[in-house]
Ligand SMILES: [Fe+2]
């Protein structure tokens with residue numbers, strides 16, 4: 001079997017395609033169906049619906065950032081094994097991206113208008129971490145996934161109790177993200193010191209507030 005060599009232009013266009021797919025979250029090829037697929041739409045009051053949609057929009061933005069981070073890291077990873085690990089993780093996150101987008105739309109709202117900005121920032125951070133070292137890059141994944149897990153736990157509490165569809169999605173994501181964090185550390189990621197984690201918490205809180213609103 002012949003192996004095709006891609007030119008720099010091919011690679012650039014593939015990256016642009018991936019970025020557009022991530023931002024619009026148009027991923028017809030996602031693997032697992034939504035965990036909420038077979039559940040009927042719950043009866044929600046207007047304010048419950050708004051609350052659920054805001055939380056799911058924040059989760060969707062988080063998934064856009066996760067995709068961008070992994071894609072940026074895959075671009076600059078030094079070891080092939082690390083690159084493959086990043087690409088595999090990005091593929092798993094596609095499901096989350098599709099599930100969250102679908103739920104936001106079902107709840108009558110749209111994804112955050114700031115997603116292209118968050119995508120660009122996260123892609124840059126991922127590529128930069130990958131340039132420095134694979135260990136830092138993997139450590140960054142672990143720390144990010146940790147942050148995501150904390151958010152998701154909070155979101156499970158904040159979701160209206162009757163919105164079982166959103167809850168099912170968030171719970172499935174939570175179990176995947178915890179596994180991603182563990183895997184990144186096992187693959188050799190550095191454990192980030194507390195000040196770095198505190199800074200990441202502050203940044204993610206700002207992003208959360210903005211995505212909550214629009
Ligand atoms: Fe995810």
Ligand SMILES: [Fe+2]
Nearest residue numbers: 145176177180
């Ligand atoms: Fe993840």
